[in-house]
Amino acid sequence: MQDINEYFIPTGRKKFETRVKIHSNGSVEKEIWIDGKILDWSIDISSYMEARKMGSMYQNAVKKDIAQHFTDAVSDLVGRKVSMKEILEATQRGWI
Numbered sequence: 001m002q003d004i005n006e007y008f009i010p011t012g013r014k015k016f017e018t019r020v021k022i023h024s025n026g027s028v029e030k031e032i033w034i035d036g037k038i039l040d041w042s043i044d045i046s047s048y049m050e051a052r053k054m055g056s057m058y059q060n061a062v063k064k065d066i067a068q069h070f071t072d073a074v075s076d077l078v079g080r081k082v083s084m085k086e087i088l089e090a091t092q093r094g095w096i
Helices: 004-008 045-053 056-078 084-093
Strands: 016-022 028-034
Touching: 016 084, 028 056, 045 056, 056 084
Parallel strands: none
Antiparallel strands: 016 028
């Protein structure tokens, strides 16, 4: 059965899906698909953990940097500038 949101994608918007992929080794990966294309983006967890060890100031700076790079990557795939608010709404609505 298809998602009802698929039938009501507003003009100029693209389908937005989140999927969970479970690998054979048991690790779990969240994927984002936009208009049938996977978003090729990930976080370097080891670098993030190192930044956390350096204190909250560095951790906050890294979080801000991650959010900016993420919105830039989504914007590139969508073909227009999008905000984090639009991305969060897209996870609920199914289009961006």
